[in-house]
Amino acid sequence: MNPDSPRLAAFLFDTFTTGLKDVANEFGTPWYIFSAAGAAFIGSMLHLTALHDEQGVDITEFTNLEDELEIPSLANPIPAKLVPSTAFDKYSLTTFLVHARLLTEARGIVINTFLELESYAVNSLSDGKTPPVYPVGPIVKHIGDGPDPLSDEGNSYRDIMEWLDDQPPSSVMFLCFGSWGGFKENQVLEIAFALEHSGHRFLWSLRKPSPNGKMKSPSDYENFQGILPQGFLDRTAKIGKVIGWAPQVEILSHSAVGGFASHCGWNSILESVRFGVPIATWPLYAEQQFNAFQMVIEFGLSLEIKMDYRIDFYCDNEIIVSSDDISKAIKNVMEQDSEVRRKVKEMSRTSERTLVAGGSSFSSLGRLIDDIMENMS
Numbered sequence: 611m612n613p614d615s616p617r618l619a620a621f622l623f624d625t626f627t628t629g630l631k632d633v634a635n636e637f638g639t640p641w642y643i644f645s646a647a648g649a650a651f652i653g654s655m656l657h658l659t660a661l662h663d664e665q666g667v668d669i670t671e672f673t674n675l676e677d678e679l680e681i682p683s684l685a686n687p688i689p690a691k692l693v694p695s696t697a698f699d700k701y702s703l704t705t706f707l708v709h710a711r712l713l714t715e716a717r718g719i720v721i722n723t724f725l726e727l728e729s730y731a732v733n734s735l736s737d738g739k740t741p742p743v744y745p746v747g748p749i750v751k752h753i754g755d756g757p758d759p760l761s762d763e764g765n766s767y768r769d770i771m772e773w774l775d776d777q778p779p780s781s782v783m784f785l786c787f788g789s790w791g792g793f794k795e796n797q798v799l800e801i802a803f804a805l806e807h808s809g810h811r812f813l814w815s816l817r818k819p820s821p822n823g824k825m826k827s828p829s830d831y832e833n834f835q836g837i838l839p840q841g842f843l844d845r846t847a848k849i850g851k852v853i854g855w856a857p858q859v860e861i862l863s864h865s866a867v868g869g870f871a872s873h874c875g876w877n878s879i880l881e882s883v884r885f886g887v888p889i890a891t892w893p894l895y896a897e898q899q900f901n902a903f904q905m906v907i908e909f910g911l912s913l914e915i916k917m918d919y920r921i922d923f924y925c926d927n928e929i930i931v932s933s934d935d936i937s938k939a940i941k942n943v944m945e946q947d948s949e950v951r952r953k954v955k956e957m958s959r960t961s962e963r964t965l966v967a968g969g970s971s972f973s974s975l976g977r978l979i980d981d982i983m984e985n986m987s
Contacts, residue, residue, distance in 0.1 A: 620982045622720065625652075628712040640717040640985045642978075647876050648723050649745065650731035650904055651897050652713065653683020656740060658697050659710035673698045683731040686907050691918050692899040714741065717985075720978060722747040722880065725970040726960045727909070744978040746971050748880040748961050751859045766855060770813070773851050774861065777811055780868030783940050784887075785814045786856050787873040790921075791894055792819030792828035794928055795837060802842050804936035810944050811849045813867070815856035830854030862887050869943040871915065871936075874901040886958030888912060888950050890943040892931070894921045911954050915939040 621634040621641040634641035645652050658681075661667040672679060677690040696702040713719060723745045725732055735743045774782065785801070787793075793801070798816065805812050816837070817828035831837060834852050843852065858878065861867060862885045872878045874893045879901055882889050889912040891902035899920065905912035916931055945951065964971040 617986060619986055620717070623716075625713070626709055628709060628716075631712065631715065640982075642718045642720055643713060643716045645719060645721045647721075647897055648731065648879075648901065648904065649721050649728040649735060649743065650681075650683040650908070651876075651900055652719060652721065652743075653731050653734055654681050654693065654900065655697075655706070655710040656713060656735075657681050657683065658693075659707055662707060663711070670698050670700050670703060682737075683734045684904075684908060685730050688900070688903055688907075689918070692903045694897050694900065695920075714739070716741050718742040718744055718978065718981060720744045720746055722749045722876065724748060724961060724964045725974070726964060727883065727957065728904075730908070742977075742981070744974045746975045746978070748884050748965075748971075750877070750881050750884050753859060753863050766853065767857050767860070770851070770853060770857065771860065771864070774813070774864045774866045777866035779865050780946060781811045782866045783808070783810050783812045783869045783871065783944055784856075784861055784867050785812065785871040786858055786861075786878075787815070787817075787871075787892065787894060788875050788878060789827055790820065791873050792817045794819050796930055797928060798837050799839055800930060800933040801936060802839050803933035804940060805850060806842065806846055807933065808937045808940045808944075809849070810869075810940055812846075812851070813856075813861065814850065814852045815854065816852050817854055868946070869940065871940070871943075874898040874905065874912075876901055879905060880961075883911065883954065883957050884961050886955045888943050888948075888954045890915045890939040892916055893919060909953075909957075911950060911957060913939055913943045913950055 618637055618639045621639055622644050623630050623641060625643055625645050625647065628643060631641050658669050662669050672690045678687040679690055679693065680687055690698070696706050718741050721743060724747050725745050728745070732743060732745055805814065816834060817830055819828060831854060834843065838852070859881055862870065862881050867887055869890060870882050870887045871890045871892055872882065874889070874891050875898060879889070889905060891906060891912050892915045893899040893902045899917055902912070902914070902917045906914050906917060915936055919929065919931060921928070943950070963969050966972055
């Protein structure tokens with residue numbers, strides 16, 4: 611580097627790009643990890659790795675679906691089937707361990723969470739063995755960063771928001787399952803039957819699933835008639851709307867939305883909490899089952915459609931969730947006076963306070979900046 615060039619203060623790496631630490635070390639610059647997953651999941655990675663490395667435990671034996679695990683970052687034992695299978699699969703274990711070990715080498719771990727949501731997990735990481743943890747969330751997409759108004763997505767966006775404007779407050783059940791969230795026809799039919807039977811207003815982001823044997827992002831249907839039950843769109847025209855791509859943050863922030871059927875990706879969880887919309891959990895892959903467990907059991911901020919549902923992108927063995935189970939969960943999550951709704955609304959207000967001066971995440975970000983500046987002195 612040119613001696614007159616500005617000094618690098620720090621590197622910030624995603625949890626799964628920590629191999630780039632060698633670049634930081636070449637510059638003699640401290641590096642931090644940014645986790646888009648929650649603090650409890652980071653704690654689970656560290657705990658399972660410690661069992662393997664320090665106690666010689668073969669953690670692949672935890673694949674028994676009836677096992678329950680005591681993980682220090684969780685207040686309750688968690689069924690092993692809700693922990694990502696990459697931790698227990700002998701073929702992916704090595705990669706899991708490499709990433710987990712590197713967590714302990716970082717100068718600090720920056721996490722998209724906030725203390726009031728994950729206080730138990732954050733406090734568990736203050737054990738002297740883990741680098742300093744900086745909860746700086748909830749970091750969510752800014753409302754108003756919508757698509758180009760002249761694009762196809764822009765036209766769809768306007769259509770969706772105008773439809774929501776015509777609905778009563780907290781009356782709409784929103785169904786959206788993330789970047790990889792598509793279901794095969796049999797499951798689509800069960801969801802459709804459930805929505806029609808529930809009688810609730812709904813906004814359903816329905817997308818094509820990945821082809822068998824491929825992990826590919828879903829695409830939009832050209833025509834919903836071919837995948838939905840005959841006459842469904844006509845029968846539900848006054849209460850429902852089926853869409854493809856969905857501007858999730860703008861939808862969740864709309865006053866008409868009262869419930870959210872979600873795959874429980876961590877970003878979606880933070881968005882639902884930020885805007886005070888209770889979730890009906892339907893995890894699909896990765897750490898989403900773990901997240902669903904937190905929301906239902908640890909926090910009491912969600913109700914369950916399923917917690918142990920898991921998509922296998924490489925096999926055609928999809929488990930079907932019944933329309934009865936889905937309909938029951940929709941009715942429960944849409945109850946206006948429920949304890950879950952009350953708690954979500956309170957956590958939403960807390961999430962706002964945490965980001966302003968005096969809030970826990972505001973203060974945590976300040977400590978992170980102070981640490982980076984101290985590195986440069």
